[in-house]
Amino acid sequence: MTAILGISAYYHDSAAALVVDGKIVAAAQEERFTRVKHDHAFPSNAIAYCLSEAGLSPGDLDYVGFYDKPFLKFERILETYLAFAPRGFRSFLKAMPLWMRQKLHLPREIRRELEGQYTRRIVFTEHHESHAASAFFPSPFDEAAILTLDGVGEWATASFGSGRDNRIELSHELHFPHSLGLLYSAFTYFCGFRVNSGEYKLMGLAPYGEPRYVEEILDKLLDLKEDGSFRLDLSYFNYCQGLTMTSRKFDRLFGGPPRTPETPLTQRAMDLAASIQKVTEEIVLRTVRHLHERTGMKNLCLAGGVALNCVGNGRILREGPFEKIWIQPAAGDAGGALGTALFIWYQLLGNERRTETPDAQRGTLLGPSFSSDEIRPFLDSTGSVYRLIDDEAELDREIVDLIEDEKVVGLFQGRMEFGPRALGCRSIIGDARSRRMQSVMNLKIKFRESFRPFAPIVLRERASEFFDLDEEVDSPYMLLVASVAQGQANAGRRRRRPAASTSSGWCAPRSRPSPTSTARRGSKPWTPCATGGFTG
Ligand SMILES: [Fe+2]
Numbered sequence: 001m002t003a004i005l006g007i008s009a010y011y012h013d014s015a016a017a018l019v020v021d022g023k024i025v026a027a028a029q030e031e032r033f034t035r036v037k038h039d040h041a042f043p044s045n046a047i048a049y050c051l052s053e054a055g056l057s058p059g060d061l062d063y064v065g066f067y068d069k070p071f072l073k074f075e076r077i078l079e080t081y082l083a084f085a086p087r088g089f090r091s092f093l094k095a096m097p098l099w100m101r102q103k104l105h106l107p108r109e110i111r112r113e114l115e116g117q118y119t120r121r122i123v124f125t126e127h128h129e130s131h132a133a134s135a136f137f138p139s140p141f142d143e144a145a146i147l148t149l150d151g152v153g154e155w156a157t158a159s160f161g162s163g164r165d166n167r168i169e170l171s172h173e174l175h176f177p178h179s180l181g182l183l184y185s186a187f188t189y190f191c192g193f194r195v196n197s198g199e200y201k202l203m204g205l206a207p208y209g210e211p212r213y214v215e216e217i218l219d220k221l222l223d224l225k226e227d228g229s230f231r232l233d234l235s236y237f238n239y240c241q242g243l244t245m246t247s248r249k250f251d252r253l254f255g256g257p258p259r260t261p262e263t264p265l266t267q268r269a270m271d272l273a274a275s276i277q278k279v280t281e282e283i284v285l286r287t288v289r290h291l292h293e294r295t296g297m298k299n300l301c302l303a304g305g306v307a308l309n310c311v312g313n314g315r316i317l318r319e320g321p322f323e324k325i326w327i328q329p330a331a332g333d334a335g336g337a338l339g340t341a342l343f344i345w346y347q348l349l350g351n352e353r354r355t356e357t358p359d360a361q362r363g364t365l366l367g368p369s370f371s372s373d374e375i376r377p378f379l380d381s382t383g384s385v386y387r388l389i390d391d392e393a394e395l396d397r398e399i400v401d402l403i404e405d406e407k408v409v410g411l412f413q414g415r416m417e418f419g420p421r422a423l424g425c426r427s428i429i430g431d432a433r434s435r436r437m438q439s440v441m442n443l444k445i446k447f448r449e450s451f452r453p454f455a456p457i458v459l460r461e462r463a464s465e466f467f468d469l470d471e472e473v474d475s476p477y478m479l480l481v482a483s484v485a486q487g488q489a490n491a492g493r494r495r496r497r498p499a500a501s502t503s504s505g506w507c508a509p510r511s512r513p514s515p516t517s518t519a520r521r522g523s524k525p526w527t528p529c530a531t532g533g534f535t536g
Contacts, residue, residue, distance in 0.1 A: 127153020
C-alpha cells in the first residue's frame with residue numbers, strides 16, 4: 001500500500017487530500033472544521049480527518065506533498081519588493097513575519113504538525129503543476145490539453161500544456177504581475193467585495209449590468225494578444241507595492257473611488273462587473289482557441305481559481321473548439337492538495353493510470369459524513385426539536401411536500417463536498433418555480449445580497465429539456481452555466497471580438513523577467529516552460 005498526503009496551506013483555502021494506491025480516499029478544506037472562511041492556517045484538522053478516514057496515522061504515510069514551492073514564491077515577493085522599493089514597504093513588512101516563522105521552514109513545520117511521526121520525503125510541486133495535476137489525473141480523458149488560470153502561484157499566473165496517460169507537461173506560462181485572476185480580483189475589490197472570496201459575487205452581479213467599460217479595459221488596462229496572453233498596465237494597479245488592488249489612476253478611469261463594502265450597489269458596480277466578466281471570457285476563449293491550435297486535442301481540463309467562473313466555462317463549452325471539458329471541482333488552491341498527491345502517485349512514482357467513468361473524483365464527495373447515531377446525541381444535547389424519518393421514500397415525499405409549499409429545506413446527507421460548491425449533500429434547496437424563492441433564500445436564510453444566484457438541480461436525462469445543453473453534456477459539479485432553453489433569443493448570439501494585437505506573450509516557466517521589466521508594453525507575456533519539475 002502507498003499512502004500519499006497532499007497539503008495546501010498558508011495562502012488561502014488550506015486543505016488536505018489523501019490518495020491511497022491511486023484512489024482519492026478523502027479530501028477536505030480546513031475552513032470546514034475551523035469555521036474560518038478561506039482559512040489559510042496549516043490544515044491540521046483536515047489532515048486528521050483524511051488520516052482517520054483511511055485508519056492511518058502520520059507514520060503510515062509514504063509521501064507527503066506540498067502544493068507549491070515556497071522558495072520560488074519568496075523569490076517573487078522579494079524581487080517584486082525590490083523592483084518597487086521603497087514603495088511597498090508596509091505590505092512587505094506585513095508579509096514577512098509569517099514567512100520567517102513558517103513558510104521558509106516548511107519541512108520542519110510539516111514534520112512538527114505531523115507530530116514528529118513522519119520522517120520520509122516531502123515533495124514540493126509547483127503551484128500550477130498542482131492545479132494541472134488536479135485537473136487532468138481525475139478526469140475521464142486518456143489525453144487532454146490542460147489550462148490553469150489563477151491569481152498567482154510562485155511566478156506563474158496561468159499555464160497550459162497537455163496530459164497523456166500518467167504524465168502531464170506544462171509548456172507555457174504567463175508570469176506575475178500579469179494575471180487574469182488578479183485582474184478579476186482588482187475589479188472585485190473595486191466593486192466593494194472581498195478579494196479571494198467575493199469573485200463569484202462579481203460574476204453573479206454581472207448579468208445585472210451593461211458591459212459599457214469593455215473598450216476602456218481593453219484599451220487602457222491591458223494589451224491583449226490574439227493567443228490570449230496579455231500584459232497589464234501596472235500604473236492602474238497597486239497589488240505589487242501596496243495594500244490595495246487598484247491605484248488612483250484606476251479610480252480616475254472609472255469615475256471615482258472604489259465602492260465601500262456593504263453600501264448599496266451602484267449601476268457602476270454592475271456595469272463594471274458585466275465588463276470585466278466579458279473581458280475575462282474573451283481572454284479565456286482566445287487562450288483556449290490558441291491551446292487547441294497548438295495541441296490539436298479534443299479534450300480540455302481546467303483548474304485554478306478562474307476555472308470556478310462557471311459563466312466563462314459555459315462559453316468555453318459552447319463556443320470553444322474543444323469537444324469535451326472537465327473542470328476540477330476544487331479548482332481553487334484547496335484542489336492543489338489533491339493535485340500534488342496525484343502528481344506524486346502518477347508522475348513521480350510512474351504508476352499506471354486507468355481512466356474512470358464519469359471521472360475519478362467520486363462526485364467530489366470526499367469529506368466527512370455523520371450517521372444518524374452520531375447526529376442524534378448532538379441534537380439531544382442542544383435540545384433541538386426533531387423527528388426521525390427512517391424510510392427514505394417517506395423522507396423524499398416529505399421534502400417534496402415542503403418544497404411545493406415554498407418552504408426552504410436544508411439537506412445534510414452523506415459525505416461533504418470537496419470544493420466550494422454545495423452539490424446536494426450540504427445544500428439549501430427550494431422550489432425553482434417560485435418567483436420569490438431566490439430573494440427569500442438570500443435575504444432571510446443566508447442573510448446575503450439578493451442578487452446572488454442559485455443553481456438548479458435537474459435530472460441529467462432532462463437537462464437538455466430545460467437548458468441549452470447537449471444531451472451528452474453532464475454538469476455534476478456546478479461549474480457550467482447554460483442558457484435556459486425556452487426563449488433562446490440570447491443563447492446562440494455570438495459576441496463581437498474586440499481588436500487585438502497578434503504577437504504572442506506565452507513564455508517558458510523559468511525565463512522570468514523582473515516585475516518591472518514585464519510591466520512595459522511590447523515584450524512577450526507567454527513564456528515556454530523549461531521543464532516540469534519537483535524537488536524532494
Ligand atoms: Fe492557485
